[in-house]
Every structure is written in structure tokens, then in C-alpha cells.
Amino acid sequence: MAEGFEVALRTLISVVVLFILTKLLGKRQVSQLSMFEYITGITIGSLAAYISLDLQSNWYLGLISLSVWVAVSFAMEFLQIKSKKVRDFVDSTGTVLIQNGKVLEENLKKERLTTDELMEQLRKKNAFRFADVEFAIMEPSGDINILLTRENQPLTAKHLGIKVSPEEAPQTVIMDGKMLDEPLAEIGFSRGWVNTELEKLGLTVDNVFLGQIDAFGQLFVDIYDDKITVPAPQEKTKLFISLKKCEADITSFGLSTRDKSAKRMYEQCSRELTKMIKELEPVLKR
Template structure:
């Protein structure tokens, strides 16, 4: 019984340590990984696994190792922010794969990027013809950014000289039937106003699964009772 309790405790400590480390290192660790983030993630995962399940290694050693890796990773991030040269070495640098619709074979070989991977990356951006592409760049995080040639780019309101409508950031008002009082207060809204808006629709706050004020100040509500008699997909 003591063995199981020890494993539970070590696993719990490992989980808490990783959560704290993720908070310290920031949101970058959750996004598409650079070289630095990838290496850090593997090392932290290995140490945490040993902390949780390897009883031959003292837990204090593993915690110390986690702290050392975290501090080292944090310092490397700070150095990368201060020095462009070091940032390029730590995280890598973008590589141009396509220029003016022409594939740069030497760059492809340099980063060991295959044609199949390039085709897939372009298809994911709804590009099936190479001639559409002005530039394609392999970013530090492994994603491919694409700039289409002007004749293939979408027309914007500015191109058509149309009047632009001001937009605001969406404000969540209700989640899971609970009013988000802080969001209302921060945006100069009141519970009375929200209840009046819902009353016009014959609803109350507890009827709403999700409510938000959109970018055009419009109110959007999703109710628990959607009125869909035969859902296409039902779990």
C-alpha cells in the first residue's frame, strides 16, 4: 500500500511542478514549438516521468533537475530576446522555400524538407497550384507561411473603397448559465441591462448556455434548449 501511495504522491508532485514550470516559461511552450521549446519539453517530460515512477532515483534529485532545466530555459529565452544572433542559434531562423512560384531546391535540402511536406503545407492553406505562390517560408516553429501573388489575393474593403465599420473585441457575458459579472463591469454593462435584453427574447440567464456581445455590438445567445428536433450528430 505504501508503494502505491508513494507513486501517487510523486506523480502529483510531478504534475504540479510541470504546471508551475509552464506558467513560468509562458504561453510559448503551448504553441508550435521552436528548437529550444522542443528540447526543453522533451527534457522536462523525461525528468517528470522519472520523478513520478522511478523509485530508484530520489525525488529531491528530480525536483532539482526540473528547477535547473527551468532556470536554464528561462535564461535562454531572455538571452534570445536580447540578442538577434543568439535568438537565431537558439530558436532557428525562417527559410524561404518558394520564391516567385519557383521552389528553392537548395534551401529545401538544407532544412531537409520534402516535396510531400511542402505540398501538404500548401494544401492546408487551400493552395493547389504552385503558380499562386509568391513566397513560402518555413518558420522557426515548423509551420509554413505563404504570401500569394497579388492577382490571387482576396479583395478587401479598402481595395473596393468601402467604408469600414468600427469593430470591438467580443465580450463574453454568460457561460454555462452563469453571468460573468466581471466582464460586464469592465465593459460598462450591468446585470439589469442583460436581463432586459434576455427578457425581450422570453429568456433568462439560466436558459443561456453561452452569451457574447460580438464585434459589431450584436448580442449572440446559445440556449440550452436549441429547438433542434433531430440533431445531425448526437453523442
């Protein structure tokens, strides 16, 4: 019983120490690992198990060893941040696998990568023909990133010469049926505004599983009852339709009047409104 208690106590201490040391090493230790970080992670885990279960040895010696390993890893990461030569030595550099649509066989052999494995990685990037790939590189992490040839790249607003407004992250204001005051204050909305918007949809806060306000002040909600579909906000669409109607009305007034000064005024207003609608269209129609 005494040994069981000691194992439990040692394990608890190991977990706490390991958590603190891992936090010091940063998030990279739990994302993409380099070869050195992979070895460090395995060793640290083995040392933690040793501290927990080896009752014949002094447990604090394991903590010393664990601290040394973490210190070495921390120093190595610091050197990698400061020196590109150290980064290249520890993490190595990327290897070009395809260039100008041609597979570089020697580099495949260097990375011990088979043709089947290369094609599998290309298919994961939605490239089913190697000839469609302008450039492919194997990163130090082992991932393969590709650049499609220009004719195979997805069409974007930039290709079409269309200007779009910058996207801002939406704020989650309702979670698990509860209103969140901090994100509401951050974007300048109140509980009353949210409740008014929910009333328009025939909902209360208790009905909402998740609610977000986007950069244009529109509230999107997901309710607990998955069988009910909540309509998306239509404010931007309604505003665009109203502006187009105003544009048509002003143009009509300008064509129907016989007063030259009034005609010039309507034409001027119509040009300004048309320009404004053109500038707002990327925002109102997204």
C-alpha cells in the same frame, strides 16, 4: 503498501513542481517548440518520471536536476529575447521555399522537404497551384506561410476603397444560464437592459446557454434548445432604413415646395443627412 504510498507522494510532488516550473518557462513551452525546447521538454518529463518511480535513489537529487534543466532553459529564453544572434543560432531562421512563383529546389533540399510535402502544405493554405504563390517561407517552427500573388489575394474593403469601423471584441454576458456582472459593468450595461432584450425574444436568462453583446450594443444569444432559431438583432438595419426614409422625405419636400428659402433649407438638410448616412453605412450594414 509503503512503497505505493511513496510513489504516490513522489508523483504528487513531481506534478506540483513540474507545473510551477512550466509556468515559469511561459506559454511558449506548450505551443510551438524550438529544437532546444523540444529536447528540454522530453528531458524534464523523463526526470519527473525518475523522481516518481526510482525508489533506490534520493528523490531530491532528481528535483535538483530538474531545477537545473529549467534554469538553463529559462536562461536560454532570456538570451534569445536579448540577442538576435542567439535566436538565430538556437531557433535558426526562416527558409524561403518559393519566390516570385518559382520553387527554390536547393532550399527544399536544405530543409529535407519533398515536393509532395510542399504541395500538401500549400493546399492547407488554399493554394493548389505553386504559380499562384508569390512568396512561401518555412518558419523556424516548421510551419509554412505563404503570400499569394496580388491577383489571387481575396478582395477586401480596402481594395474597394470602403472605410469600415474598427472591430472591438464582444463581451460574454451570459454563460450557462447565468448573468455575468463583470463584463456587463465593463461595457456599461445593466442586468435590467439584458432582461428587457431577452423579453423581446420571449426568453429568460435560464433559457440562454451563451449570450454576447457586441461593440454596437446588440445582444446575440444561443439557447439550450438547438431546434429553436433565435432571430438576429435588427436594430442597425431598422435605423439604416429609417435614415434612408428621412433622406427621401426631405428630398421630396425640397422638390415640392415653392418657397425658395425652404427649398434651400431642405437641400442643405438633405446634403448633410446624405453625408451622415454615407459615414454610418459601413457600421449599419455590417
